[in-house]
Amino acid sequence: MNKKLARLCLLVFSLAPFVSAEAASGRSVRRAAQLLGGRMPSDSELSTATGSDVGYRTFVRSLISSNGFYDSMLRYHEKQFGVGLPSEYLEELQRDDIDNTSQKLATLNCTRLPSNRLSCGWKNTDKKTTASCKAAEQQPVAPYWKQGLVLWVCPSVTYACGANLSKCSVEFPNSNEARYSEAGTTDVFDSKRSVLKSLSRQAAGIATAVAVENYPYTKILAPGLTAVDGMLSVFLQQKSFVDLEKLHLSDSLMKQLKAIPASQSKFTLVYTGDSYETAGVLTTFGWLRRYEKNRTRANQLYERLMCRKFSSELPRVFPQDPGNLRTTPGCSGCHATLDPLADFFAVWGEGGGLYSSPGASKQTSFIGKSGSSLADLSNIIAADEAFATCTVNHAFEWLMGRKFRQGESTLRQSLTDYFVSSTYSFKELMFAIATHPGFVVDTRSDANITDPLEQPAIGKVPEPSLPACQTTIDFNTHIQPLISQCTSCHSANSPRQALETSAHWKAWGAQAVSMMSVGQMPPGLQGAPVAGNVYNLKEAVRCWLQQNP
Amino acid sequence: MKMKVRKSFLLTTKCTLLLTFVGFSLSVPSACRFKSSLIDSSDSSELEEIPFAKAGSENSLSLAGVYATSMQSAPAAVRPDPDLYARRLLKQFRADGNTLARQLGQVEQYRLMLGGASDDFRTAPQESYDATSLLALQKVAQKICESLLTPDSSLHPGWNSVLPEAPANVQANVKFLMRKMLGLQESALNATAVSEIVEIVNAFADKGVVVAQSYVPACTAVALDAEALLL
Numbered sequence: 001m002n003k004k005l006a007r008l009c010l011l012v013f014s015l016a017p018f019v020s021a022e023a024a025s026g027r028s029v030r031r032a033a034q035l036l037g038g039r040m041p042s043d044s045e046l047s048t049a050t051g052s053d054v055g056y057r058t059f060v061r062s063l064i065s066s067n068g069f070y071d072s073m074l075r076y077h078e079k080q081f082g083v084g085l086p087s088e089y090l091e092e093l094q095r096d097d098i099d100n101t102s103q104k105l106a107t108l109n110c111t112r113l114p115s116n117r118l119s120c121g122w123k124n125t126d127k128k129t130t131a132s133c134k135a136a137e138q139q140p141v142a143p144y145w146k147q148g149l150v151l152w153v154c155p156s157v158t159y160a161c162g163a164n165l166s167k168c169s170v171e172f173p174n175s176n177e178a179r180y181s182e183a184g185t186t187d188v189f190d191s192k193r194s195v196l197k198s199l200s201r202q203a204a205g206i207a208t209a210v211a212v213e214n215y216p217y218t219k220i221l222a223p224g225l226t227a228v229d230g231m232l233s234v235f236l237q238q239k240s241f242v243d244l245e246k247l248h249l250s251d252s253l254m255k256q257l258k259a260i261p262a263s264q265s266k267f268t269l270v271y272t273g274d275s276y277e278t279a280g281v282l283t284t285f286g287w288l289r290r291y292e293k294n295r296t297r298a299n300q301l302y303e304r305l306m307c308r309k310f311s312s313e314l315p316r317v318f319p320q321d322p323g324n325l326r327t328t329p330g331c332s333g334c335h336a337t338l339d340p341l342a343d344f345f346a347v348w349g350e351g352g353g354l355y356s357s358p359g360a361s362k363q364t365s366f367i368g369k370s371g372s373s374l375a376d377l378s379n380i381i382a383a384d385e386a387f388a389t390c391t392v393n394h395a396f397e398w399l400m401g402r403k404f405r406q407g408e409s410t411l412r413q414s415l416t417d418y419f420v421s422s423t424y425s426f427k428e429l430m431f432a433i434a435t436h437p438g439f440v441v442d443t444r445s446d447a448n449i450t451d452p453l454e455q456p457a458i459g460k461v462p463e464p465s466l467p468a469c470q471t472t473i474d475f476n477t478h479i480q481p482l483i484s485q486c487t488s489c490h491s492a493n494s495p496r497q498a499l500e501t502s503a504h505w506k507a508w509g510a511q512a513v514s515m516m517s518v519g520q521m522p523p524g525l526q527g528a529p530v531a532g533n534v535y536n537l538k539e540a541v542r543c544w545l546q547q548n549p
Numbered sequence: 550m551k552m553k554v555r556k557s558f559l560l561t562t563k564c565t566l567l568l569t570f571v572g573f574s575l576s577v578p579s580a581c582r583f584k585s586s587l588i589d590s591s592d593s594s595e596l597e598e599i600p601f602a603k604a605g606s607e608n609s610l611s612l613a614g615v616y617a618t619s620m621q622s623a624p625a626a627v628r629p630d631p632d633l634y635a636r637r638l639l640k641q642f643r644a645d646g647n648t649l650a651r652q653l654g655q656v657e658q659y660r661l662m663l664g665g666a667s668d669d670f671r672t673a674p675q676e677s678y679d680a681t682s683l684l685a686l687q688k689v690a691q692k693i694c695e696s697l698l699t700p701d702s703s704l705h706p707g708w709n710s711v712l713p714e715a716p717a718n719v720q721a722n723v724k725f726l727m728r729k730m731l732g733l734q735e736s737a738l739n740a741t742a743v744s745e746i747v748e749i750v751n752a753f754a755d756k757g758v759v760v761a762q763s764y765v766p767a768c769t770a771v772a773l774d775a776e777a778l779l780l
Contacts, residue, residue, distance in 0.1 A: 438620030
């Protein structure tokens with residue numbers, strides 16, 4: 001068979017020309033189905049979607065609303081964030097004060113017996129708890145990873161691991177099979193691998209849940225927002241074995257975990273209340289542990305969330321002691337921006353220090369906007385158009401298979417404006433690209449673009465259509481009466497930047513406008529303001545700054 | 550999932566912010582923090598409501614503006630994700646379950662050669678093909694085709710051959726495989742291409758009789774066809 005198959009290699013490449021040319025949208029239907037739904041379209045879907053423009057748009061809309069979209073987006077974000085964790089990181093989280101041995105977590109070995117009965121026993125036979133029992137003494141249990149499955153265990157196992165075995169680690173002999181088990185669908189299971197997979201995917205899980213639930217995409221960086229699936233829920237409730245203090249979890253999260261059942265295969269958004277030191281994906285365990293140093297964390301977010309790269313001409317000869325990298329020629333090109341950006345992560349320890357008590361925050365700045373916490377950084381990033389443009393870049397590349405070309409700056413801006421005007425609906429962005437006339441064509445081009453569009457500019461407020469400033473703004477008349485909604489926090493005797501005088505607003509007004517315009521400030525806004533006091537203040541300050549440069 | 554409705558947010562005038570992580574507290578004046586009025590029950594087993602407004606929906610007028618801005622070149626061919634290739638091919642025919650997981654486990658050894666990502670994602674999944682990944686793809690496709698066409702009762706319990714017709718009805722079976730694996734309608738299949746695949750099946754007849762096993766090379770060839778490899 002193998003020799004015959006080898007001959008096929010030659011034949012394979014001759015097949016392509018024989019496959020008939022598709023109707024213009026037929027190929028795009030298959031592509032949309034694969035990229036947005038993770039599958040090939042059915043015959044009836046092909047008929048409908050290739051039949052008319054409306055049919056195609058309805059088909060794309062159905063893909064975006066399907067379960068397959070969740071899976072596709074999880075994978076999309078997994079690739080965007082690049083977060084994966086080796087198994088050692090999971091071992092670091094286990095308590096080392098239980099029994100002073102290397103076996104921290106009670107592990108069960110499960111297998112199917114010749115009698116076809118699935119049975120689990122202790123992995124370590126030298127422990128007191130490993131005493132085996134007779135078949136007649138075994139008890140049936142319903143494990144947490146698959147509904148309807150029955151396992152048989154000794155009473156000591158039920159006692160130690162709970163009625164659904166969720167308090168112990170579980171292994172099946174075929175690790176490859178277990179690797180591909182989907183929670184809820186298979187008997188075989190590997191709790192360690194499942195937990196590691198969920199921990200690795202948590203950042204992607206937040207972004208995916210935000211996209212699928214159609215919250216503004218800026219919320220992937222929202223303070224106090226995280227996402228948990230069933231495996232993480234079970235893991236984080238194993239207080240006896242997991243050293244939860246190392247994860248710095250909030251009480252609110254711990255309470256809400258009980259509402260997420262082990263069978264929950266998808267990530268669910270969990271809001272834990274205001275927290276100035278968390279910022280959605282940036283403070284997941286995966287992001288902080290995978291990107292160990294604060295500079296790495298900053299560099300990665302600069303590249304992955306703003307599509308910008310640090311690059312600088314290095315000095316020909318590196319000084320032995322370069323001193324302050326932020327000011328040393330040859331180093332400052334990157335470090336003058338990178339190091340202050342890294343300072344936003346100051347409370348989080350680096351490397352293994354992540355598990356220690358958090359450190360003190362630092363007053364710092366990024367693209368001319370100051371702050372001291374990750375919540376501040378989150379606001380700065382979300383209020384900068386580079387974030388929206390970068391999201392458009394990634395979505396475009398995912399669907400189109402190529403980057404934007406130099407001559408497509410208007411298209412990128414047009415998509416960015418649409419994304420911003422939809423209050424950052426990621427679903428709408430995907431829909432806009434997948435239904436664009438350029439996506440639907442039958443032809444294919446080269447993925448290697450020789451004239452890529454430059455990286456997005458930073459420092460621009462994402463506001464596609466600003467109304468003209470028709471009134472002359474006077475600070476005392478138009479702005480002063482509205483600033484009480486800011487000065488309750490931003491006063492001279494608070495640690496926040498004071499916003500009480502016209503001088504304060506002169507210096508910090510632009511930053512305040514950008515935060516107000518996307519609904520980041522004041523806290524508690526439900527999206528970008530379109531009317532009311534916050535909107536009036538934002539517009540008054542914007543026009544005042546414009547009229548008094 | 551039941552949600553507990555957040556009744557209101559209260560602005561407090563003097564509050565101490567308890568940062569969400571253990572053991573770290575910082576006094577901060579107040580109104581910048583919102584305090585939830587939720588009852589603090591340690592036995593709570595409900596999720597708090599997400600306090601964010603939803604994003605917008607389709608705006609036909611704005612979308613027309615986007616469509617009016619043209620692209621300079623067509624989409625580029627996209628390689629199906631190497632980490633998901635085997636699962637997606639199998640799931641065109643089979644539901645998730647033990648047997649599917651076992652079959653995927655059997656081709657796991659080829660995943661990295663196929664261009665898949667490493668566990669820690671330090672190696673990102675390949676987005677194009679090289680000789681190694683193409684050869685690995687051939688092997689994986691062959692293994693998957695064997696499991697689909699000639700399932701083994703011990704390795705693939707509960708699975709039957711996916712061929713919809715008796716093996717002797719080569720034309721119908723080939724069209725079925727091509728439709729499912731290439732995502733094409735029967736009317737879109739090129740007659741010459743179908744004949745070529747039929748010839749492959751016939752070439753692997755067992756003593757002149759076409760059996761399910763005879764379809765494995767043809768199935769592999771279809772899985773390696775440009776239409777299935779690149780979208």
